[in-house]
Structure formats: structure tokens, C-alpha cells
Amino acid sequence: MENFEKVKKASTAAFKGNFEKISAAVNEAAVAGQANLEAAGASSEIIAKGLTEVGTLAGAYSKAAFENSVEVSKAVLAAKTPVEALEIQTNFAKTAFETWFAQANKIADIFTNTATEAAKPVTARANEFFAKLQTAQ
DSSP: OHHHHHHHHHHHHHHHHHHHHHHHHHHHHHHHHHHHHHHHHHHHHHHHHHHHHHHHHHHHHHHHHHHHHHHHHHHHHHOSSHHHHHHHHHHHHHHHHHHHHHHHHHHHHHHHHHHHHHHHHHHHHHHHHHHHHHHHO
């Protein structure tokens, strides 16, 4: 009977110890999962803001380009000579290309900055995971 009590105590202690470890691990996994969701949410918000900024910029550019082309068309039609009309059209084409190129660079910068910023929350979570993984070894 004494051996049975010893085995019972040892088994109970082992079960409690393992249960506490498993419980702590499950709790840690839940906390990590929540943090991962929050990081993904933060990244999504950053991406949404970047896309909104690009959309606003593109819309404003399109409107301005259309209005400018209407004005140039009026000027071309009002030109006194074909040479004057050609000069107006040539200047418009040059300006339109330069404006478009500048706009494209702005949009590229926004995409680059958005991608960099959106990666930060997820990268931080990954770094934390790998740091825990290394300390567990």
C-alpha cells in the first residue's frame, strides 16, 4: 500500500506539472495569436492608407490632366497659324510627360514607403518568434 501511495503521489505531481506546462503553453500561444492578428491588422491599415493616398493622388492628377488638355485644345484651335498650333501642342506634350513622370515617381515613393511601413509590425512579430525559438533551444 505504501508503494501505491508513492506511485500515486508521483503520478499526481507529474500530471500537475505537465498540465501546468501545457496550460502555460496554450495561454502563450493564444497571446501570440492575438499579437499576430494585431500586427496583421496594423499592416492592413497602413496598406489601406497608402492605397487611399495613391487613389487620391491619381484622381487629382487625372482631373488636372483632363482640364489642362481641354485648355490646350482650345488654345490649339485658337492658334493663328499651324506653326503656332504645333508649338502649343509640342509644349503641352513636353509638360504633360514631365508632369506624368513626376506623378509616377510620387506614386512609386508612396508604394515603397507603404510596403516598408506595412512590413514593420509583421517583421517585429517574426523577430519576436525567432528570438523565443532560440532561447527555447
